[in-house]
Amino acid sequence: MRRRDLTRVPLVADGVPAVDLTAKPPPGRHVELPTHWGPMRLHLRETPGPSVNAPTAVHLHGLAGSSTNWTDLAGLLAGRLRSIALDLPGFGRSEPPLGFGFTRQANAEVVIGLLERLDAGPVHLSGNSFGAAVAVEVAVLRPDLIASLTLISPAMPDLRLNPRRLSDPRIALAMVPVLGARTRRQLAAVSPADRATQLLRLCFADPDAVPPHRLAEAIAEFEERALMPWSGPALGRTTAELVRSWLAPPTRSLWHRLPEVVAPSLVVWGSADRVVTVRKAPRTAMLLPRGRLLVLPRTGHVAQMERPRMVAQAVLGLVQTDSW
Template sequence: MPLVADGVPPVDLTAKPPPGRHVELPTRFGPVRLHLRETPGPDPLAPTAVHLHGLAGSSTNWTDLSRLLAGRMRSIALDLPGFGHSEPPPAFDFSRVGNAHVVIRLLESLDGPVHLSGNSFGAAVAIEVAATRPDLVDALTLISPAMPDLRLDPRRLSDPRLALAALPLVGARARRQLAAVTPAQRAEQLMRLCFADPAVVPPHRLAEAAAEFEERARLPWAGPSLGRTTVELLRSWLVPPARSLWRRLPEITAPTLVVWGSDDRVVTVRKGPRTAALIPRGRLLVLPRTGHVAQMERPRVVARAMLALQQADSW
């Protein structure tokens, strides 16, 4: 069936992200105050979409897509623990499974199953959620999921000095240089890494990203959380095959759309066919001239595909 549907109205994609709020959830790590941004749907009975961001991201990564879905769906974009405005509890382990546990607690608090979507690390968390609690996931969209990808390629880093920062001797100098990078420069580096063509980034979104990096620099948990989450992701790529994320894909029962950018430098699009094929009800959509964050680069195309998936009964 086609991966394009009607129902994506013309909307103002210059609007600021919706205001956020916190919800407190009981978890095995203790209480978690999770920060959410909600975009209302057309009516209280509209289906709900829940969106999970990737490394160095936040709930604001879903602003445009959420507005495009609003004619049909309510959207809840969250800050995973340690990102945005979600302070991680002291006992949090920053693993894919730990993040999935927190997301499951959120989904249990909502009315009925949701359309769950995730980008990069958030998509890996979404896979874990969908495989663990299929009753909570009505449909699944995975955008450039962080499947195991151990290629040694400096182009996968927003700043080549990141590879030196953990090394002895030269590491201290690299860390000092990285600390001197301004929030605006960090935002530009991330856009160059994640977008196939950084020129398509609207100036207002770049300014918002820079302001967000500046705000994060004042949060004591932000830097350590990014580092620990990155380490846990890499560790998850090195586990024995029986514990690999690849083994979770066949356990997903929800109809699933796998979206990948043809020019993704972070996780190669060559992982796309295998990812979609291992999911029993999976379909692959490869977007040309698109990088690692299709929901930000091609929000209209992704919104149409998600709505088509939501309406499909035969997948």
């Protein structure tokens, strides 16, 4: 593959309008989708664009995330794009259908079904972490549905054994025979407030900078999830399937999928990402045939939440560049 100087590609739009970054997430709604596992009710949140004919952006969250992870970014994009953020099956308010596989391929099938139902033309698809892995799969399987692709700290294969990558070090013991059952009971006893705080401290480079209103929203969301019987098992299954995909043969690896993406693509990575190392960023961008790279200093695993204005500028720069 011919190497490209990604630093020469325009990365930012002319400007992003000021918006209220204390706004609450938009109200959600469910849509009925047929799947080969049976019908499912997919939950999504919509942020209107400047007109009913505005191009559509679709956003996919990462593990333990939800549609609320895109509130600020969607608001910043609203001057140009309509945004739809969804809860992937088993997360947020989307109950998974019975027998759902929890792989990136299974999630991609659901996302493709939603895009077909929206019938909004090619969309600007973005994903964070596991959601970015799903987004790659969607872009490869249905290039006709994708106008551009933004990957924020995508969950590329990363098998480092480092407890700092976990929101709670005990998670590593949860799958160990004998010890696992006791550890899972201990983890289940962690309060929603502590769970939210642990996750934010893992995913933000500067967790003390998390706005109080966003922390309060995260705690309320974890309290709601505690009442959903599918939430814990879905997180465990999705995590296990993600790790299993990292152990797959090279021809089935996510690395192998990247060169098949034809859409203009942007890779955004935080230099202080503790979950998936930023050292994988250059290779990720170079493998994308039309890829560009933006590494954000002093930023963690969820750049769309920690640096929403910078990410919005980069996304709009991608959207506004017709050819490069």
